Amino acid sequence: MPCFSVSSATKGQNHIRRGKPCDDAVFTAVSGECRAVAVADGAGSRTHAAQGAAAASKIAALFVSQEFDDLYSLPAGEAGSMVLYIVRKALADRAEELCCSVRELGSTLMVCGAHNDGRSLTIHIGDGCIERPEGNGSVSVVSDYEHEEAENITELITSASPKIKEHKSCRRLVYMLRTDGTEPLLSDPCLCRLIFSLAVLLPEAKFREACAELFIVPDDSTVAVAGDLSAAVDTVMSATDTTVLSRLLGIPEKTVRCRRSCYRRVLTAAASSPCTMSKMIRLSRQHTAYRTIKKLRPLIDCGLLQYRNGFFRMEK
């Protein structure tokens, strides 16, 4: 069953006003059966924050995607330390290139690695939040940052001994990684669910446009959704608001209410593996191919479901 990832980094209003670059960076790497996405929030107080975040996210995503099996099999806590060690080595090289000290490349780091067999691994250093949207509409926190006192102090990958939060699972899960810049909006669970739904249901380019329109916030805002595609579709089709779903699919709300469970079955199956017409006829509880295609037409028209060479697929 394939895993997927979608991400968007939006420059904050304060950065635009001050002519500063976006200090958030996101990088996705795919290696064999594994996909990893890393999000880094460069510390605004550091001179080369953007370069540091870019270097950290790139090396972390590449390393996790390539070494997923080894990292996953390490005892609890060791995968995070290993990733931090590799990232710091890369930062030291980058600092040399930029003729600056490593601390000027300080950033936070969140990484999510997902394997097609359903295993997943998350590593989190500093602030930001890794969450797991649930099918019942709630959002559970996988790891976040507890500010002991003030909000502008956090740990960075360049800090002396930052706290590393690590989470492993062999269940098919989907994660949402977001930097602290998204907090003004995504601390609202409704908006958090909406962004998650858009990440899964929209093409990546459209999702980025939506984020750029929504995140009119002071700090840079990055959201990445990664994990098992069928789990993501299942969650979205269960939890997305009927109105939102009806507008996205271009069908009346009444039709969404009638067809929601059918669409959920169909999309979840198509996200797992290509489905034949006979399987789709069964899943959509129709009797003919014509009626099946007619029922699934809204999904095909909005690009969520692809039908080619006799197979239905859902690809991201």
Added chain:
Amino acid sequence: MSIFTDLGINVDNINKRNASYDRILPAMLIIDISGSVEKYSHKMITSILDLVKKLKKNDTHNNNVMLCIMVFNSSYKTILEFTRLGDIDEKLLEKNLKELHYHGRTHTGSAVMAAFDEIDSMRAAMRREGRKFYVPITFLVTDGNPNYTSSSDHQHEEKLLQESYETILKLQETKKGFFNVISVGDNVDPEIIAKLAGKGTPLSIDQTDIETLFEAVSDTIDSAANNMDTMDEETLNEKYDAFRQKISNYEEDE
């Protein structure tokens, strides 16, 4: 057409609501108004008002910076409770500042402890309201050394001073606040000032430099409020060290 318009969601409404989501920078001024300050009281009043005016020019600060002003001599008084810059009534503040009587002795310990109580109440109120806040910055401006009317007065104030030294050190160790001590003129007790500065270095300026001092205070608050980006403790400490540097530069210029 925008995706949100398609979805029937008004992004402007979300952004308006978002505007009320803020993280507050609490700033506190503890100003000595003992008898010896009277000679430059006018400068002090105009400098404080200028500081408020200057900071208020920035719309973001109006919403995100909360200022509190406490004055002290033999007793202490909060002339401005923690208030958002945008909500400060400048005329009322000016009136309150002009009505101050510059007399009495310098009981710094009780004023510092009262200021910490004020900060604690502000913290508790923010937590109750679920609001987020940054490390509070405090500036203590004093021109004198403590003088007491009686021995019981002496003992009480000494006890409070001792408590304030310990609280400041704890504050600095736990990174829960930045405490800047600025002594004005040459009538100060260097030992007390050094202890009040805790782990930091006390600043001393000439009394003719009041305007410069408040300009630097204003710049520091401005810089801290402008840089509410992610940072670590080390950088935050550096930020406030820059303030000290700024003051010493002014001194050199003189």
